[in-house]
Amino acid sequence: MTEPWWRKASVTGRMIGRACLSTLRRIRLRHILIVTGSVGILLLLIGGYSIATLPLEGGLKVDPTPSALVIEADNGETFATRGVFKGTKLTATDLPAHLTQAILAIEDRRFYSHLGIDPWGILRAVWRNWQAGGTREGGSTITQQLVRLMFLSPEQTLRRKVQEAILSLWLEHQLSKEEILLRYLNTAYFGAGAYGVDAAAQRYFGKPTNELSLAEAAMLAGLVRAPSQLAPTRNLGGAKERADTVLQAMVETGAIAAEQAEAARAEPVNLRTPPETPPGTNYFVDTAAADVRRLLGGASGDLTLHTTLDLELQRLAEGIIERRLEADGQQKNVSQAALVALTPDGAIKALVGGRDYEASQFNRATQARRQAGSLFKLFVYLTALQKGYGPQSTVVDRPTQIGDWEPQNANGRFRGAVTLRTAFAQSINTVAAQLADEVGIPALIETAKQLGVQSELPAVPSLALGSAEVTLLEMTRAYAAVATGNERIEPYAVRSIQGGSQKALSARPAPGSSAGSLGESRAAMLDLMQAVVREGTGKTARLPNVPVGGKTGTTQEYRDAWFIGFTPDLIVGVWVGNDDNAPMNKVVGGDLPAQIWHDFLTRAAPLLAKGKSAPAPAQVAREPDPSSPAPPPPAAEIVRGVPEVLDTGTLAIRGTLVRLEGIQGERGNMARQLTRFLRWREVACAPSSMPGVQRCQIGGYNLSAIILAAGGGRATADASEELLAAEEQARSARLGVWRRGR
Known part of the structure; x- marks a missing residue:
């Protein structure tokens, strides 16, 4: 019986199907092998190329820089730093345990168990960042970070990632875990x-690494992820928030107990340098750094400078100049001003080189050379006095011609016969020109050079009226020489320099008498300069019950205006003008410069009388010091607790609404910054002498003064002198609400 055809077809179909399936399997396997082999070859090529192109000179580059400088004011307060801090290389015994634990908790929890790369750490970081909605944790191990620092460039490429992985595995075989961690730190x-943890400890806290507290160690550990953004000197709130995250990570890893973390959060962190160093002091810092280069040349290592700067006088000078230019600058077409204040021995107590250091680092007190105008008459009259003239000598104000030059008086009139004292006090040009012609221009130049003028002085008749270009510092120096009776006063900004071992590298000797003396001519010159303020062009500078001498100066077309004057304590020079040499709106030396001088000396006199001013705002840039508490109000009146910030002038403490004395509250970013500052800190408030407001203290300091000095608000009309001084400090430094553009 023959097999049905349909059965034969079915068998044939199955055979064909099996043959096709086998063929497909062979094709798929061949393709998989081809793809797998290609990927393998590609990875081998990438790996080989990455190894072949490993950078021999990659890694972190620290440009050669002069010595790092820590700058202290005359009262020992650190107020600025400069340069790259290198610190010292630490050994394992130098590291406190809590610093190591903090670094490992926040950067690499499985450091001692992985081989250089930690897949679980990467997954954990991805999960935490997804939960937080941003980058809170990195996936790189400490070994990988060290590889990047030592060998690799910052480029973000596949090749660099492969190189990083290969080098991390290699480094783990070359070094112990302790060596890797130490090199990283x-x-x-x-x-x-600050490069290295020792440099950071010295930079921020002024102490060696082994003395760091848990709170300080947590703050340093939190910086390495975003050091420029979180540096506490520029973002103290952000650094504290990051330190809180580090402490929480230490609790999660079992390094510390929750109680230890809470205690560390409540611990005040005292920075060696204040956050947001006022930019105006940078003009002085530039001058101090130049002194260091002159004294030590190319000295290396971190240096501490004890300078002459009086921070209160500096803030006062900056605030007065800013306020005067804001009030009168536009109307009088004045955009710049400079001020320098010297003690009788030449110490620079305050130096303002311009209105805004951030906008222009050009120092108009030490670098700008401008025509002196009638300010130069000091040398004309002093030379004449040395040649036999006296304050009562008669001179004639008349039309004068010397060669082709015909000097004119400012008012266009002539007075006839006048005394030398009157001619100087009224700044009569024709008399100065005649005296200069009589004593000789070379004699004027010699007198100016003896008193410290270093600028080039052309030997022309117009020199008598200040046609030469000079600096404010050298002219103030010359006036100081007459005020003190010494022929040469050397202005200086640095009293002593110490190296990293606190060994004195340079110290200024105690002031002594000058080799030369001005003799009898000095007394006569003082008489003339006092007449300027008493009855002449400088009457605006008069101070009650204080002897004042000085001289005004104005150049042609009102391009420069000067006033330099002195009291028994200070010699102060002021210049105003425009950088582009544009004429001002009829501003003379007895106008805006004398007003600035008067404002400054009026406020400076009581500070100097007390020996040294140190009101609370001078300290507010630092964290409050619990060791210096102020006397508290009676306990029954105190509201005490951790506050909730409603605005910078209004708090809520345990359900009680507290309005701070002397502050117009600000919301928004200012309030958020205050919230971060007050986090976990207890505030004590009591009724103020003003109705409806409270005086609150934190760590012994007036909280209102702290807020105002940081620019967290504006002072009210009835604010105390203390609070107004704090506001002026922030305004001069353009902090907070006083930033330009607000």
């Missing part, structure tokens, strides 16, 4: 110019 950047 000695190399990492911690912000504010």
Whole structure:
């Protein structure tokens, strides 16, 4: 019986199907092998190329820089730093346990168990960042970070990632875990110019690494992820928030107990340098740095400078100049001003080189050379006095011609016979020209050079009226020489320099008498300069019950205006004008410069009388010091607790609404910053002498003064002198609400 055809077809179909399936399997396997082989070859090529192109000179580059400078004011307060801090290379015994634990908790929890790369750490970081909605944790191990610092460039490419992985595995076989961690801490950047943890400890806290507290260690550990953004000298609130995250990570890893974390959060962190160093002091810092180069040349290592700067006088000078230019600058077409204040021995107590250091680092007190105008008459009259003239000598104000030059008086009139004292006090040009012609221009130049003028002085008749270009500092120096009776006063900004071992590298000797003396001519010159303020062009500078002498100066077309004057305590020079040499709106030396001088000396006199001013605002840039508490109000009247910030002038403490004395409250960013500052801190408030407001204290300081000095608000009309001084400090430094553009 023959097999049905349909059965034969079915068998044939099955055979064909099996043959096709086998063929497909062979094709798929061949393709998989081809693809797998290609990927393998590609990875081998990438790996080989990455290894072949490993950078021999990659890694972190620290440009050669002059010595790092820590700058202290005359009262020992650190107020500025400069340069790159290198610190010292630490050994394992130098590291406190809590610093190591903080670094590992926040940067690499599985450091001692992985081989250089931690897949679980990467997954954990991805999960935490997804939960937080932003980058809170990185996936790179400490070994990978060290590899980047030592060998690799910052480029974000596949090749660099492969190189990083290969080098991390290699480094783990070359070094022990302790060596890797130590090299990392000695190399990492911690912000504010500090490379290595020792440099960071010295930079921020002024102490060696082994003395760091848990709170300080947590703050440093939190910086390495974003050092420039979180450096506490520029973002103290952000640094504290990051330190809180580090402390929480230490609790999660079992490094510390929750109680220890809470205690560390409540611990005040005292910075060696204040956050947001006022930019105006940078003009002085530039001058101090130049002194260091002159005294030490190319000295290396971190240096501490004890300078002459009086921070209160500096803030006062900056505030007065800013306020005067804001009030009168536009109307009088004046955009710039400079001020320098010297003590009788030449110490620079205050130096304002311009209105805004951030906009222009050009120092108009030490670098700008401008025509002196009638200010130069000091040398004309002093030379004449040395040649036999006296204050009562008669001179004639008349039309005068010397060669082709015909000097004119400012008012266009002539007075006839006048005394030398009157001619100087009224700044009569024709008399100065005649005296200069009589004593000789070379004699004027010699007198100016003897008193410290270093600028080039052309030997022309118009020199008598200040046609030469000079600096404010050298002219103030010359007036100081007459005020003190010494022929040469050397202005200086640095009293002593110490190296990292606190060994004195340079110290200024005690002031002594000058080799030369002005003799009898000095007394006569003082008489003339006092007449300027008493009855002449400088009457605006008069101070009650204080002897004042000085001289005004105005150049042609009102391009420059000067006033330099002195009291028994200070010699102060002021210049106003425009950088582009544009004429001002009829501003003379007895106008805006004398007004600035008067404002400054009026406020400076009581500070100097007390020996040294140190009101609370001078300290507010630092964290409050619990060791210096102020006497508290009676306990029954105190509202005490951790506050909730409604605005910068209004708090809520345990359900009680507290309005701070002397502050117009600000919301928004200012309030958020205050919230971060007050977090976990207890405030004590009591009724103020003003109705409806409270005086609150934190760490012994007036909270209102702290807020105003940081620019967190504006002072009210009835604010105390203390609070107004704090506001002026913030305004001069353009902090907070006083930033330009607000």
